[in-house]
Amino acid sequence: MNNSQLEKIKNGKGFIAALDQSGGSTPKALAGYGVPEDSYSSEEEMFDRVHQMRTRIITSPAFNADHILGAILFEQTMDREIEGKYTADYLADKGVVPFLKVDKGLADQENGVQMMKPINDLDETLRRANERKIFGTKMRSVIHEPNTSGIKAVVDQQFEFGKRIISAGLVPIIEPEVNIHSENKEKSEEILKEEILKHLNELSADENVMLKLSIPTKANTYKELIDHPRVIRVVALSGGYSRDEANEKLKENHGLIASFSRALAADLNANQTDEEFNKALNNAVESIYDASVNKK
Structure with missing residues (x-):
């Protein structure tokens, strides 16, 4: 593990950019960026277009280590290059810590939750992640209802994979998202x-994780998790909130920083000039940074 990257993630001021849309969510992400589905004719071409989008974001002067601590990548992004360097190397040279999304998507809803699909190639993915100088990983499940057995199953699965990731020398971001539109969201968050x-209380002194959680209904619900000695950092997803709404809610939660995706890229468009693009990205970055470091 890179100790300077660990120190940056643990104590640095800023937020983590989520650039990890994968197969199912890529067309929607591209459409939001002004690239409609009828503008590409194959999956390969679609991923070329999304890499162009991510390259434009990452190479922008607005995407800098003064505001951004880390970036979460999709597997294909890890394997591609930016300006002649593998993406993680390019990010590291820029002072931004690289993470990798390792889950394979969500299973069907059962007991009020969606577990992760099996990750059958996890060990090989982790080997390649180490080869590509990735610092940590991210895995997502979704909680829709305050079903105790369902939520327990989600967390059990997340930590089971998390321990394997720790054993491979990487830091897992455990992401049991609570659907922001679900009824009894606050109850789900308590469970x-x-x-x-x-x-967390069962982890040994050398087993540390990060958490990525929906911004809680009740401010500072997760303070106990943020302060836990086995937790490196707790980050928040925007979860479908607008950037302004997500930022306002984030400001109410001490110690919680952003890891936004849609809320980061919402104002970016393929047809913008570089000046327009960089200005829009800079506005987003500065507002998310402000919400992450300046609390009410």
């Missing part, structure tokens, strides 16, 4: 916190 705490 989730207790289940996460059980697992």
Whole structure:
């Protein structure tokens, strides 16, 4: 593990950019960027276009280590190059810590939750991630209802994979997202916190994780998790909130920083000039940074 990257993630001021849209969410991400589905004719061409989008974001002067601590990548992005360097190397040279999305998507809803699909090639992916100088990983599940057994199963699965990731020398971002539109969201968050705490308290002194959680209904619900000695950092997803709404909610939660995707890229468009693009990205970066470091 790179100790300077660990120090940056643990104590640095800023946020983590989520640039990890994968197969199912890529067309939607491209459409939001002004690239409609009828402008590409194959999956390969689609991923070429999304890499162009990510390259434009990452190479922008607005995407800098003064505001951005890390970036979460899709597997194909890890394997591609930016200006002649593998993406993680380019990010590291820029002072931004690289993470990799390792989950294979969501299973069908059962017991009020969506577990992760099996990750059958996890060991090989982790080997390649180390080869590509990735610092950590990210895995996402979704909680729709305050079903105790369902939430327990989600957290059990996340930590089971998380321990394997730790053993491979990487830092896992455990992401049991609570659907922001679900009824009884606050109740789900209470159950989730207790289940996460059980697992954190069972980790050994050399087993550390990060958490990526929906911004809680009740401010500072996750303070106990943020302060836990086994937690390197707790980051928040925007979850479908607008950037302004997500930022306002984030400001109410001490110690919680952003890891936004849609809220980061919402104002970016393929047809913008470089000046327009960089200005729009800079506005987003500065507002998310402000919400991450300046609390009410």
